[in-house]
Amino acid sequence: MSAAQNTLADLAEVSARIDRLVELCQRLSEENRSLRQSQEQLANERALLLQKNEQARTRVEAMIARLKSLEQNA
Numbered sequence: 001m002s003a004a005q006n007t008l009a010d011l012a013e014v015s016a017r018i019d020r021l022v023e024l025c026q027r028l029s030e031e032n033r034s035l036r037q038s039q040e041q042l043a044n045e046r047a048l049l050l051q052k053n054e055q056a057r058t059r060v061e062a063m064i065a066r067l068k069s070l071e072q073n074a
Helices: 003-073
Strands: none
């Protein structure tokens, strides 16, 4: 192989590696976007569950207070 052929082969190899890196970056970028979206969705679900939990706690505490009141009046 001549020096020119070696250079062309090296360039082709570098080009192929760059193409693979670009593809990897695109896949990672898409995966990152998807993970961020999932994280946001899970954070929203968590906030909703915390709110529902607080509402349930308030109701239970109110029921306990009413039961204690009934118990004292009986």
